[in-house]
Amino acid sequence: FKSLLILVPSLIAVILLAYRTEVVALLIGYLIVAYYLELVKFIEIGIAVIMSSLLYIGISVLRYWLIGVAFSPLQTVLIRNTVTCSNLDLLIEKFGIGGLTKGSLHWAVLSSMFRSLPGPKIAPRRIVAFLLRGTPYISMTSTLYGPLIIDFGLIGAIIILLLYGFIVGLGYGLSMKPNCKPLLGPYSTIVAYTIVAVETGLLDLNVYIYIAISIAILLASIKVHR
Known part of the structure; x- marks a missing residue:
């Protein structure tokens, strides 16, 4: 349990941002590092997984409560995940093979924040909402695959994810080498x-x-650790 206490200050700071993604990612990242460094036991991993789940549900309930929507914790999880998967199904039906926006959706991550850049001026998840529901005034998630399908179609999404998987595998291989724990x-x-x-x-x-x-560090380390 002592190793989990190391995480508490960072966890508190991230929770104050009120973003579920960062909270869960912090816990998962910590578990990966701690596991390979043999800092945690199996029971501690189980505790951290439960903590991640409870924090995710708790922050979700809090966000809905702040905007005046009352859901039980179970409803919060089920509704969000059900809607997200439903969105993916609709996107596959509409843009499954050829895609639509040819990279503009992902580019909107930058162009919606830096107005001097060409491209869409609304956030990517609002573009998803517009394509699915006809309104740009809400944001919608559609899993990891949805945005890729909108931009590049199903085949393009598969190719990109294969390349991404190669990078993840490269990172694993490099980090498992002797003296490469950083x-x-x-x-x-x-x-x-x-x-x-x-x-x-x-x-x-x-x-x-x-x-x-992270990718830049991994690629730069290839020459160093040959």
């Missing part, structure tokens, strides 16, 4: 946010930055 940091960052993105999608600038820096 590389568990970037590797765990990529894996943690990818796991979370299975539900939320990779459509946040800060996550892009985390993953880009």
Whole structure:
């Protein structure tokens, strides 16, 4: 349990942001590093998983409560996940093979924040909502696959995810080499946010930055650790 206490200060700071993604990603990333460094036992991993689940549900309930929507904790989880999977089904039906936006949806992560850049000026998840519901005034998630299907179609999404999987595998291989344990940091960052993105999608600038820096560190380490 002592090893879990190391996480508490960072966890409190991230919880204050009120973003579920960062909270869950922090816990997952910590577990990955701690597991490979043999800092945690199986029971501690179980406790951390339960903590992650409770925090996710708790923050979800709090957010709905703040906007005046009353859901039970169970309803909060089931409704969000059901809607997200339903959104993916609709996207596959509409844009399954060829895609539609040819990269514009992911580019909107930048162009919606930096107005001087060409491209869409609304956030990516609002574009998803517009394509599905005809309104840009709400945001909708569609799993990790949905945005890729909108941009590149089903085949393009598969190719991109295969390349991404290669990078994850490369990170694992590098971090498992002798004297390469510091590389568990970037590797765990990529894996943690990818796991979370299975539900939320990779459509946040800060996550892009985390993953880009992590990939750059892993690629730079190839020459060093040959």
